[in-house]
Amino acid sequence: MPVAFRAFALAVALGACAPLTAMAQQQPQEQAAQYSSYSDAQLRAFARARIEIEPLVLAQFSAINNADRDRAEARIDDALRRNGLTRDDYNNIASAAMADKPLSERINQFAKGVARGA
Secondary structure, three states: OOHHHHHHHHHHHOOOHHHHHHHHHOOHHHHHHHHOOOOHHHHHHHHHHHHHHHHHHHHHHHOOOHHHHHHHHHHHHHHHHHOOOOHHHHHHHHHHHHHOHHHHHHHHHHHHHHHHOO
16 A cells, blocks of 8 residues: 555544645645755655554544453554654644655665564
């Protein structure tokens, strides 16, 4: 699944609708400057968190009861915390990745490294 779609699905699941709307209203130059400001460490943390969070978001969506949804939500928050990200950090990077193909490709490279254990 392309990173942009996964990032969008995760951003929506993590409540990023307002940031997405705000991002869509920015000028392209402003967006490019914002996207390029993410450090390799931030993108690596995002890639690690995304790998941990994806199955949790699926569990959250398929949960039958509120207790299961709450557990998935808590595990998502734990994964973000372990990777040094807030929900806002995660959602902002996810939004940026949807709009910036080179940024999305950088994240994919970090994700490949994480998957290899690098």
